[in-house]
Amino acid sequence: MQRNGQAVKTVCDVLAQRFGGQFQTSTSLREQHAHTMTYIASQLPDAVLFARSTDDVQQAVQVCATHGVAVIPFGTGTSLEGNVNAPYGGISIDLSHMNRVLKVSTDDLDCTVEAGCTREELNDYLRDTGLFFPIDPGANASLGGMAATRASGTNAVRYGTMRDNVVNVTAVMADGKIVHTAQRAKKTSAGYDLTRLLVGSEGTLGVITQLTLRLYGIPEKVMAGVCQFGDVDAACRTTIAAIQAGIPVARIELLDALQMEMVNRYSNLSHAHQPTLFLEFHGSENSVGEQAEFFQALAEEAGGSKIAWAEKQEDRNRLWKARHDAFHAALAWRPGAKGVPTDACVPISRLAECVEETRRDVEALGLIAPIVGHVGDGNFHVLPLVMMEDADEVSRMETMVKRLAERAIAMDGTCTGEHGIGQGKMKYMALEHGHGWEVMSAIKRALDPGNILNPGKVVHF
């Protein structure tokens, strides 16, 4: 794909006329829509269209397809790998105004929303139904964007990721045709799984405009706990034992010793500077008690501390504060530094080893980088705090990220558990997938022969 200035001008003229004030070309808006949240340089789209319906998206994609101009779907812009950058210019289609909850079925435990609806908007809407949508990637991301990046987060260990919780999507494809990937039945064997193909495709195969999601009953009881360990290995062994034993832990988050020191200072807490698990159990009164007791026994076997428990909402919030503040605590630790989040995911049996090797590598490279992990899934984040004006430090950070991706892949894991490929992880696709990357690219070429949908991401063309 190449940016064709004349084609862009034609498309902008057509869209401006058709959409009036929904279509914007101001630099500030264009900058906002290419803001990567990370150290990846922004690449601005030529214009932004605020879509109000699937029909709007369809019209815009058709115009862009006719003239070979790029289309970059945009939800809330909270992705972390340059996923919304516009390396070839083109039109950013902002779906944030498409944020209605269209339908909730309490009998079927599902709901249908427009793609721009955020997870917090959905959960606010559901407040009186006794149901909730569990996937929580941290940011208040749009549900369409979460589907597109196959997001997950802290409670994926119990509720799964977007892969598991999207029932179907409506998407506008590169030819401007609308696809509804599946019906609303809980399972089907009727052909290829187009839902799972679009989930995680990062806008390169279609623009998701609506989706149906699975919902869950709000648990009768929630119990939170904090448990500290002598080393990461003991925390990981306890996690493995708990999952093997079938304890349906809802959240199990690891903070390494450095991250604990950071949150202590930031939030004025007094935890030991040791690897720590933050826990949450969901269930009935009895079941939660049983889970907690069982977990405590397993933790003790691995030399873990006595667990501090909290039951009431405000106590649980206080207990989890350290985890929730982790990102800001890290930024405050080194004023002036940029946080450059990266993630990887390995089989849980390799997690302690992968975290420890990464820890040593961070130290060897003279970086400051706390580690936080969704350990029940073998997924962890490293957050190097980097002075971006120091080219040498930036280069050492890049070395660390590269070695981490390669280390994870060598351990039968993946270069990203939940952030996606975007631009930042493209260089690991061939290593991780081998011929599979060619298959992905062949699918892309078949469904988007003009390479207009989010070009330059995920696949090669």
Add this chain to the structure above:
Amino acid sequence: MQRNGQAVKTVCDVLAQRFGGQFQTSTSLREQHAHTMTYIASQLPDAVLFARSTDDVQQAVQVCATHGVAVIPFGTGTSLEGNVNAPYGGISIDLSHMNRVLKVSTDDLDCTVEAGCTREELNDYLRDTGLFFPIDPGANASLGGMAATRASGTNAVRYGTMRDNVVNVTAVMADGKIVHTAQRAKKTSAGYDLTRLLVGSEGTLGVITQLTLRLYGIPEKVMAGVCQFGDVDAACRTTIAAIQAGIPVARIELLDALQMEMVNRYSNLSHAHQPTLFLEFHGSENSVGEQAEFFQALAEEAGGSKIAWAEKQEDRNRLWKARHDAFHAALAWRPGAKGVPTDACVPISRLAECVEETRRDVEALGLIAPIVGHVGDGNFHVLPLVMMEDADEVSRMETMVKRLAERAIAMDGTCTGEHGIGQGKMKYMALEHGHGWEVMSAIKRALDPGNILNPGKVVHF
């Protein structure tokens, strides 16, 4: 695709020379490999290759690709929609000798097997590990075949389907190249979900030769129960209430009144001739007791009977006997008739209505057809017992199946929840998927431009 006799001859000569006794052309073996288990007429392959390795499969596919000859992957031949038929002849690749368990990771709760390993072989192998693989489609199918048809069965309500339990597959693609669809991490955001694309593709995109599967700890306690209801609606309402309440029921199977009458006679039981739920709960001692008590309360609210419970293995087997004997009880009910199984799946809120309308249609058409359902998923089976020599009855059966598929689709459901498309359900793909069927077909054309992999199934070319 057309069968090219000269090309077939060439391929057979090459394969016979390369594979010796692994390559067979006897009519009886060819018949066995096209046996559809159903009323769909057999269409024989030209030959059968008993593969012993991924390398064997790769060599065979390469030869077939060179000469444009069809390849039909074969596991145990227990599929129900003509999925292994060979309408254009070609080579049936039998994977049943590739049945090794290659690796079990108790820490990661997964295992890697060759595609021909059956689910019973796997569970036998796992016996001493405390782990099991839950998906149970009834037949002792091969795990590769189960992945290819996205199989599920009685305990999908708790453990999910093959969609949820396949971590990765190794497959030989139409160009003879080998794809390993994912690493072994529990989750990933690294590109398109090739695993989910191959799961459910019924051998039309690649020949699955190995796969990694999720395993589960054998529950500490299992409790079974039987509960009878005044009508299907009451049974379904109880099911919905249980799932809304978050009871993690492991199995919840509906047998309609006719099916109960059949199993009573066949197995000499004395259940009332009423819609009946067969239940199973998995968990800790306490949790199972709690689940059972809660379920009983919900059943009573809907007018259900007092539940008959069983805890010990042999008592549970006795209790579940009626369910396990359902198929044979139906066949025995009408000697000389052929059982023609069909399935559909709808949102659970529409299940009672869909079952009742189907029941009325069966009666209106003068058919005999019991109904059995995996009601927790909204999935049910109808088993018309048909005298195949009576053309009028066959035609009425076909009408019933067609109306059922259309009814399910109209209710936002699918024409098949777990049997797959094969040849039998091709005619509903356009209705169910609209433009999505075109997208599926475009993917097929991109990955198998010669249409050699299981041609005539799932997609149009």
